[in-house]
Amino acid sequence: MYSRIGRCGAGLWAAALTVYVFLYLPLAIVVAYSFNDSRLNAEWTGFTWHWYQVLLHDEDMLIAAGNSLFIALVSSLISTVLGTMAGIAIYRYDFKVLNFMVMTPVAMPEILLGVSLLLFYIQVLNLTLGMLSIVLAHVAFSIGFVAIVVRAGLAALDVSIFEAARDLGASPWQTFRHVTYPLILPGMIAGGLMAFTLSIDDFVITFFTAGVGVQTLPLHIYSMIKTTVTPEVNAVSTLLMLLTLTLILAAARFAPDLLKGKY
Amino acid sequence: MTKAHNPDSTAGLGKYLVSGPPFLFLLLMFAAPAVITVIASFSYPGEFGGLAPLITSDPNTLHGVTLETYQFFFSDFIYIEIFIKSILMASCTTLICLSLAYPLALLIARSPSRRRDILVLLVILPFASNFLIRIYAWMIVLGPQSALSLLINGMLKLFGLAPVHLLFSSFAVLIALVYVHLPFMVLPLYTNLEKHDPNLLDAAQDLGANAWQRFWRVTFPLSLPGVFAGTALVFIPALGMFAIPEILGGTGDMLIGNLIKEQYLVTRDWPFGATLSIMLTIAVLLIAWLTAKLGARRGSYV
Numbered sequence: 001m002y003s004r005i006g007r008c009g010a011g012l013w014a015a016a017l018t019v020y021v022f023l024y025l026p027l028a029i030v031v032a033y034s035f036n037d038s039r040l041n042a043e044w045t046g047f048t049w050h051w052y053q054v055l056l057h058d059e060d061m062l063i064a065a066g067n068s069l070f071i072a073l074v075s076s077l078i079s080t081v082l083g084t085m086a087g088i089a090i091y092r093y094d095f096k097v098l099n100f101m102v103m104t105p106v107a108m109p110e111i112l113l114g115v116s117l118l119l120f121y122i123q124v125l126n127l128t129l130g131m132l133s134i135v136l137a138h139v140a141f142s143i144g145f146v147a148i149v150v151r152a153g154l155a156a157l158d159v160s161i162f163e164a165a166r167d168l169g170a171s172p173w174q175t176f177r178h179v180t181y182p183l184i185l186p187g188m189i190a191g192g193l194m195a196f197t198l199s200i201d202d203f204v205i206t207f208f209t210a211g212v213g214v215q216t217l218p219l220h221i222y223s224m225i226k227t228t229v230t231p232e233v234n235a236v237s238t239l240l241m242l243l244t245l246t247l248i249l250a251a252a253r254f255a256p257d258l259l260k261g262k263y
Numbered sequence: 264m265t266k267a268h269n270p271d272s273t274a275g276l277g278k279y280l281v282s283g284p285p286f287l288f289l290l291l292m293f294a295a296p297a298v299i300t301v302i303a304s305f306s307y308p309g310e311f312g313g314l315a316p317l318i319t320s321d322p323n324t325l326h327g328v329t330l331e332t333y334q335f336f337f338s339d340f341i342y343i344e345i346f347i348k349s350i351l352m353a354s355c356t357t358l359i360c361l362s363l364a365y366p367l368a369l370l371i372a373r374s375p376s377r378r379r380d381i382l383v384l385l386v387i388l389p390f391a392s393n394f395l396i397r398i399y400a401w402m403i404v405l406g407p408q409s410a411l412s413l414l415i416n417g418m419l420k421l422f423g424l425a426p427v428h429l430l431f432s433s434f435a436v437l438i439a440l441v442y443v444h445l446p447f448m449v450l451p452l453y454t455n456l457e458k459h460d461p462n463l464l465d466a467a468q469d470l471g472a473n474a475w476q477r478f479w480r481v482t483f484p485l486s487l488p489g490v491f492a493g494t495a496l497v498f499i500p501a502l503g504m505f506a507i508p509e510i511l512g513g514t515g516d517m518l519i520g521n522l523i524k525e526q527y528l529v530t531r532d533w534p535f536g537a538t539l540s541i542m543l544t545i546a547v548l549l550i551a552w553l554t555a556k557l558g559a560r561r562g563s564y565v
Contacts, residue, residue, distance in 0.1 A: 012373075015366035022363070023389045023445065026400035033403065042408035082285040089282035098282055101289040108547060109503020111520050112540055115527050116296035119303055119537065123314055124295070140292040143285060172277050201393045203506060208527065221395050225402065225510055237396040248391040 027241070034234035041231065051235035061236060064220035071131065071216060072199035075138035080192035082139065083146025084184070087191075090147060091154045106144035113141060114208030121209065129211025137209040138199040145198060146191030149255055153187030154180075190255035197247045200240075303537035304332060314533055332538040342522070346542065349518040352433075353501040356440040357448075360497050361490065363441070364448035368489075369482075371449075372456035383453065390446045398510050401439045405429040405511070435511040436518075440501050447496035455489025456482070491558035498554075499547050519543050 037046035055061060083102075090099045105113050117137050121127045161183075165175040203218040210219060217240065224233050252258045307315035307325045315325045336342050371382040389397070404411055407430065416426040429435060459482065467477045505520025512521075519539065526536030 012366050012370045016370040019363050019367045019445070020385060022442070023386070026404050026442070027389055027392060027397070029403055030396065030400045040408065041403045041406060082288055085281050086285035089278070089285065093278050093282060095282050095286075098286050098289070101293055102285065105289075105293055107499065107551075109500055109520070109543065111503050111505050111523055112544060112547075113293070113296075115523060115536060115540055116300045117292070118527060119533060120292075120296035120299050123303070123533075124299055136292055140289065143289065147285075197391070203393075203395050207506075208524075218393060218395050221393075221399070222506075222510075225395070225399050229402065233399065237393070237399065241392040241396065244391050244393065245388065248388075 030234050031238045031241070033231055034238040036231060036234075039230065041229065041234070051231045052239075054230075054232050055235045055239075058232065060215065061217075061220060061232075064215040064217045067131070067214055068200050068217040071134050071138060072196045075135045075142060075199045076192050076196035078135070079139045079142035079146055079195045080188055083143040083191055083195070084150050084188050086143055087147040087150030087154065087184075087187075088180075091151045102144045102147045105141045106148075110141070110202075110204040111208075113137070114205040117205070118208045129209060130214050133209045133211070134206055134214065134216070137205050138195075138202060141202075141205060142195035142198050145194050146188070149191040149194065149258070150184055150187045152257065153184045153255070157183055186254040190251040190253075190258055193247050193251035193254070194258075197244050197251070201244060300537045300540050303534055304541050305329060306534045306537075307331065308532050308534050313531075332535045335535065336538055336542065342539075345517060345522055346519060346546070349502055349520075350546070352437065352440065352518060353498050355437060356444060356501045357494050357497045359437070359441045360445050360448040361493065364445060364452055364493065368449050368452035368456050371453050372459070379457075383450070386446050386449050394443060395506065395510075397443050398439050398507055401435060401442065401511060402430060405435050405438070430511065431513040433512070433516050436508050436516050439507045439511050440504060443507070444497040444501055447500075448493035451492035451496060452486065452489040455486050455492075459485055488558045491554040495551055495554040498550050502546060502550070503543055 032044070033041050034051055035047050035049070036044055037048040037050065038044075086098060086102050089095045090102065114137070117133070117140070118129075121129060121133050127133055161179055162175060165179045170178065201218065202216075203222060206216050206219060207222070210216065217236070221233060221236060221240075224230075248258075302317070303314055305328045306317065307327070307329055309315045310325075315327075317326060317328065367386070371379055371386075374382060403409060406412065407428065409429075412429050415429065419426055463481050463485075464477050467481050472480065503520050504518060505524050508516045508518050508521050509524075519542075523536055523539045523543065526532050526539060530536075
């Protein structure tokens with residue numbers, strides 16, 4: 001479609017290629033060093049599975065991973081339900097205040113939500129920080145992502161199918177159950193998978209709402225980075241990258257626009 | 264489907280059933296904490312951390328409303344200095360992101376449509392890896408024994424200069440800030456550039472514009488809404504960042520986020536922490552308002 005002058009010159013390709021290298025090289029090094037037979041992240045000395053074996057016997061790491069999975073599962077289930085409702089409410093009833101409350105936690109610096117929740121838990125709810133406080137916090141910032149995907153799915157639908165359902169005598173519930181729901185289900189699944197990924201990856205908000213009792217995987221990785229960096233961090237990082245990559249690609253199967261930069 | 268398309272007489276109950284649960288949840292988990300933060304910023308610190316009560320029956324305990332923390336913030340230049348430094352850091356991050364993202368976004372937008380999706384995917388994928396891991400990766404790249412450090416220090420040695428530490432420096436903080444926020448700049452730019460009509464460039468060429476003029480006088484002005492959207496998406500999170508200086512910065516690289524974290528978790532002066540949060544919120548709102556306004560004004564030319 002583009003005319004001759006709109007095409008990309010070699011300079012543009014070179015600049016773009018440099019950026020891709022910048023994006024991938026650091027992560028590639030982490031992955032490579034997870035198989036490196038050396039205690040230092042400095043030079044390649046040989047291939048080993050050693051750091052993955054260390055990982056499998058690291059009790060603290062396994063507990064943290066279990067906690068992370070549990071929190072991600074519960075919080076993504078709750079935020080899928082609430083986020084779907086929010087997406088429908090914003091789209092169908094043009095609920096501006098809800099739109100603002102759903103989108104702001106997505107847009108603002110995470111630390112603001114983290115510390116305000118900390119203040120709220122301790123000062124108002126008198127809640128002991130732990131699993132519950134983390135799950136609630138994760139739901140608060142995940143609702144928006146689910147709502148965005150669900151609303152985009154609704155906006156892509158033809159309005160006349162709802163009118164047709166009503167004209168054929170369907171009640172609002174029947175319209176939802178047999179028309180809307182099957183059509184937005186892919187969006188819900190994509191949103192839910194995103195919420196799961198966001199939860200399992202979250203560091204900042206968890207850092208402020210976890211208290212001392214509960215470790216999640218990112219919190220555990222953080223304390224390892226801050227104290228003793230061993231290639232075990234590379235190994236857990238590689239596995240976590242594989243997991244989130246799988247989740248994101250799975251989410252994109254249900255909402256193809258997700259990986260096209262369209263949101 | 265707006266209301267106009269869909270006059271729905273049965274909306275009443277359904278509306279409350281659908282919007283009620285998420286609304287109540289966010290009222291409790293987002294709006295209430297925000298209100299508490301505002302109140303806390305006008306409170307005295309409690310005796311054992313936390314907040315002093317606003318109202319108490321015992322007149323001898325510290326209580327009530329005060330502007331003390333705000334006065335404290337403006338009286339000591341060190342806090343304003345950290346704010347200015349954070350704004351400078353976020354500005355540099357935004358500018359570097361813009362200069363890296365623009366050629367990439369332009370390339371993607373001008374690629375054949377089948378290749379576009381894969382090029383965008385390649386921008387998003389590294390972003391799907393954990394935030395901490397992306398920061399940690401730079402610990403390895405910039406570490407004292409890394410190839411990059413050895414190369415740079417080797418070159419410095421050739422010129423007879425003293426070696427530098429790349430890690431735990433403002434440089435490390437900046438490079439990681441750019442790294443984690445870059446996709447936020449590429450995507451809105453790409454979305455904008457993709458919509459440009461190629462005929463405009465043909466027309467400009469027919470009118471005698473060279474490649475440089477075509478870029479500066481056609482493509483770039485039209486892309487400004489994308490530039491401002493990307494600026495907001497990079498500047499706002501960069502301004503509130505605390506993990507990157509914490510991991511890659513030196514002792515002097517504290518930003519607003521680190522200051523807030525310290526007040527909440529170390530010093531436990533919550534009223535002052537809340538005041539800093541409010542200041543950060545004001546800065547964020549100003550940026551959001553400014554970029555939205557500039558973006559909308561520029562957008563109206565298109």
